[in-house]
Amino acid sequence: MAMVSEFLGQLTLSYGTEVEPTFPTVVPVADFDPARDAVRIETAIKTKGVDEQTVIDILTRRSYKQRREIAFEYERLAKKDMIIALKGALSGSLEALMLGLMKSATEYDASELKASMKGLGTDEETLIEMVCSRNNEEMVDIKKIYKEMFKKDLEKDIAGDTSGDFAKLLLSLVQTKRDEPSNVIDYEKIDEDARALYEAGVKRKGTDVATWIAIMSQRSVPHLQKVFDRYKSYSPYDMKESISKEVKGDMEKSFLTLVECFQNRQLYFANRLSEAMKSKGAKEKVVTRIMVSRCEIDLMKIRTEFKKQHKRSLYQTIAEHTKGDYQKALLSLCGGDD
Template identity: 40%
Template sequence: MAAVGSRGTIPEASPFKPEEDVEKLRSAMKGAGTNEATVIEVLAHRTIAQRQRIKEAYKQSIGKDLKDDLIGELTGNFEKVVVGLLMTAPEYDAYELHNAIQGAGTEEAALIDILASRSSEEVRAINNYYKKKFDKSLEDDISSDTSGMFKRVLVSLTTAGRDTTDSVNDAGAAQDAKEIFEAGEARWGTDEVKFLTILCVRNRNHLLKVFDEYKKVSGRDIEDSIKREMSGCLEDVFLAIVKCIRNKPAFFAERLYKSMKGLGTTDSILIRIMVARAEIDMMDIKAEFNKMYGKTLHSFIKGDTSGDYRKILLELCGGDN
């Protein structure tokens, strides 16, 4: 696998002078109106680490918080993207999870997208930041806001207990596949705990083998069985886990496609993925998008958004390829 960050669309700016960037942003916000083009030019072309240095330099030289100043100047979805770009990865994920739980009703999509796709190390960092920032544990907040087996799956993912080795036990994988089959397709009713125990705990390589074995035992893909056996949020979270194990960029490509196709745009999903993945695997997500839908992600975003919001997303997307 390529090194983390090497499949992103935002390379490190070089030369990088945070003081000059501060001056540009300050000028962009002076007087009546804001020069949004400058905000995009600076923030969409710096890495997360570089943006943290810009925030520090801004506070030092101006004595104010860059985020607060930008929030005072910007509005709507464009503001949401900019605010997201100013955060570190665990901070952004924690903030999105907190918003998903605190709002009227729970935005299950956010809980599923984030917790099913982050590594154990990433989830631990999110937990730490969440506790520090909101003075409550993420697990407690999820527990009080969700219920049933869906809650149990999310809590399991929140513990970041997935095996992180690469070891595959062939006999164990065959046994796991048999147990999932017997817990679902082969019986009346479904023993969801068995799905949870295997899908939330085993390592990726082992699970890929389990999926192969499952097809031999049951004659169908595990995704098809999940769709037949489950419904609602539980079906969504198990499918997300399986898809992320198989091919994470393809999972995000599908989420982006669904957020834009049809009437209206689910901006919360579009923004979250574009901001969170820009520096990690956006190039791979674009390639999968093209392969799956025969169109570029760039063209989809262009046709589905407008104004400065469109401009900044297109910068995060990188070229139209």
């Protein structure tokens, strides 16, 4: 009987192979007329003092594909580029948010990665968030678009901007060597990886970071979720506690981000939003980036996780910690209160 149950256990056919469903807050509007929207935006920009509310109402409630159509119609009617017109009319955080919406999710990710490595000093926090929270498919697309946009390889830019184990970890994630989820649960491999993580860290003096990097950048997410459960039978600490004991600085942040995203990616983003808004002088760049990059992917689910974790809605938190037209745009992307 034990043999049969073990065999059935290996046939869990839904083991993480489904396409990840989307939970957007921004969806295509039904009664869509790009020419009408283009005229309204042109009028809003020309108005003395700029009618930001109209721009917000239109751009935050249309899908990316629809925004592109509006931009096309705008150029045809106004004989100028809509993005340049928006740049001239808006400023500050609202401008950054609106211009972000005019890029596809992948273009936006690519440009945020580029910005994190521009000029003197690297914005490691952004680099960690972007590289450690994107799945294989997203990262393949980002690399392709990055090359098209900047005529450079993302890998080369990261290698030139980071060093040591931190560079090794980021590069191994960008190389997208992660296994695809399988229909068969390999219990032996789960046990082997859990033991290897323990022996490379908590069990020894000094951490064998290379082993941690290899396992966390190459195994499929459903496999790793089971590895972290199994890990507890070897280590007196769970995986996150072990990371905090073994490594510090950028490595600690990176490994923790990975584990949090493997366990619940939307909860990771919810916590990032909460931290960014709580911090003195809300970290608007972080808030903008998550709201813009996730609104057509999984922001509805992030909203749910936010409420569950922080006992108040994302909507209320945005209303409390931001202001003005920027606040209006964020609330519109948020798509409602929970």
